Amino acid sequence: MRTAIVAILVLLLVSFLSAAGGDLAPPEASEKARKAADAPDAYETGRLSEFERLRREGEFPKESSEVRGEGSARVLRYMRPIVIGSPCLACHGKPDTIDAEVAKVLSENYPGDRATGHAAGDLRGAVSVTVTLESAGAPAGVTPPPTP
Numbered sequence: 001m002r003t004a005i006v007a008i009l010v011l012l013l014v015s016f017l018s019a020a021g022g023d024l025a026p027p028e029a030s031e032k033a034r035k036a037a038d039a040p041d042a043y044e045t046g047r048l049s050e051f052e053r054l055r056r057e058g059e060f061p062k063e064s065s066e067v068r069g070e071g072s073a074r075v076l077r078y079m080r081p082i083v084i085g086s087p088c089l090a091c092h093g094k095p096d097t098i099d100a101e102v103a104k105v106l107s108e109n110y111p112g113d114r115a116t117g118h119a120a121g122d123l124r125g126a127v128s129v130t131v132t133l134e135s136a137g138a139p140a141g142v143t144p145p146p147t148p
Helices: 002-019 042-056 086-092 100-109
Strands: 064-070 073-083 123-135 141-143
Touching: 042 064, 042 073, 042 123, 086 100
Parallel strands: none
Antiparallel strands: 064 073, 073 123, 123 141
């Protein structure tokens, strides 16, 4: 019960901050995205597959970084895997194990939610950051992940 209350409070806080124009969570990518904006691009899909392969082979997937060309820019791509822990299951576990109140808040805030069905130790996705290092005619700075 306590975990369900904490999960509901976190969801409500994230929803409130998002509605107020705030951004509580770092950009993330996931094959089972909760929000369409978290769907991975081609680079992220490749890294997520590599993280999952390592996890299946018993190695804890490590962070990844690479400087690469994307279009006319040189960018730094950084990804850090998110692995499901026991507390995460309150919102990301099997649908029949998620508390009814949590499930209600999830369905209200994330219609079409695909971020459930996980077990402890599963790869949830990854924090994904893109930093523009050089770009023709544009200043260097943090670039938000592409939107679908």
